[in-house]
Amino acid sequence: MHYVSTSDCRALSSILWILKSLYFQLAAGVTLLRERKNLDILLFLAHPYESLPMICARIAGIRTIEVVTRGESSRDSILGRLAWFSERVSFSMCNTIAVEANSLRSTSSVKDHNDKVVGEAARYVDDGWINPRVPVKERKKSVAYIGRFRKEKGVIEFVRSIPAMVRLADTDVVIIGTGDLDDEVQRLLSGLTPDIRLRVRYIGWADRESLAQTLRSITVLVIPSQSEGLPTIALQAMASGAIVLATKTGGLNDLIIDGVNGFFIANRSADCIAEGVIRVFSTPNLSNVSELSRQTILDKYLLGHARQRYRALIERTLDR
Secondary structure: OOOHHHOOOHHHHHHHHHHHHHHHHHHHHHHHHHOHHHOOEEEEOOOOOOHHHHHHHHHOOOEEEEEEOOOOOOOOOHHHHHHHHHHHHHHHHOOEEEEOOHHHHHOOOOHHHHHHEEEEOOOOEOHHHOOOOOOHHHOOOEEEEEOOOOHHHOHHHHHHHHHHHHHHHOOEEEEEOOOOOHHHHHHHHHOOOHHHHOOEEEEEOOOHHHHHHHHHHOOEEEEOOOOOOOOHHHHHHHHOOOEEEEEOOOOHHHHOOEOOOEEEEOOOOHHHHHHHHHHHHOOOOHHHHHHHHHHHHHHHOEHHHHHHHHHHHHHHHHHO
16 A cells, blocks of 8 residues: 555545555455355454455354454545445444444444444553663653654644744654655754754654664653554553653543543644643653553553453454
């Protein structure tokens, strides 16, 4: 697959994206039909590329679990509406539904099928994100955005908040990611005054090792998304001892207790992001927040916990 914006002709790029999606789904569906005698149950995590495989699985008599890994679906574009329709088909066809966090039960698509929800399928982090441990008080004061450069992720608002963050919170800034808005992000960064730009480190794409090193060195990770499931980067950051500052959306509601193991912002405007960062750095005993953040992961989001959750989901689905 590809980002639609990578082509100068967005209409042609969108058509190509749809054709690729159909090809992928047809190939997956044919494989399922061919292997049907070897399959008892299938977990689907490939939204929005799963409607045709889901139909093939039902034809083949294979039980299916739709794992909801996203918040509210956007219908602002033709592709968004197609993805929303695909989601509705998947929810109607699947045997059961697993949500990454209980808060996702209230999303518009899931709540119409709450009778199918059989439990949580939260993500997990491995021990590599937990160790080595670097206490937050030993880290240089810094704030990061790590994620895709897409409108709904709030990356533009984050970049626009940088001057206020740097001046009022006296913090360095780290940006890691890539996506549709690469050019816009670069344009905004180039427009920063020299003194502010010196405090910003733009990395672009990063591999696992670089990402882990960054999370062990920053103080705050900002997640200013419009909609989320349970973002893996939030779990990785908390496991690493970084403090998450996020919009109150999706599974983040289940993960974060404001002022205890992380912080919420009222909205994702640039002003609100900057105010949230100032609030974090003004909090006494920030080390306690970091420790409780890390403990949240140790208590619920390790591989062993995930195995137990998925075993329960499979057993409940087979019992239906």
